[in-house]
Amino acid sequence: MTSRRRFIQIVPLAGAAMLAGGHAAAQAPMVDENDPQAKALGYVADATKVDRNRFKQYAPGQVCTNCALWQGKPTDAAAGCAIFPGKRVAGPGWCSAYAKKP
Ligand code: SF4
Secondary structure (H helix, E strand, O other): OHHHHHHHHHHHHHHHHHHHHHHHHHHOOEOOOOOHHHHHHOOEOOHHHOOOOOOOOOOOOOOHHHEOOEOOOOOOOEEEEOOEEEEEEEOOOEOOOOOEOO
16 A cells, blocks of 8 residues: 555656656747758758768767767757757757767
């Protein structure tokens, strides 16, 4: 009986925390590739579209989800990035501030 009661007490709290977290993340707008800062950094939502002539340091396989500045989980479709505060970048994206996650 005790464990069942405990379960009932914990579940609504966990659900509320997940909803609150998801809601906050959903509110942050996505970085626009045409935003001046995004353009300056060569940000693209799809790393396969990186301008290889302009950004010679880009190597296939580099994406936001494996960048040290990525603030989400490796499986997130979009998340915050330290370079673009208050906004979200696309998981398969890339910009010239890319730094491989250690
Ligand atoms: Fe993506 Fe990293 Fe550039 Fe942020 S700094 S946009 S996570 S590549």
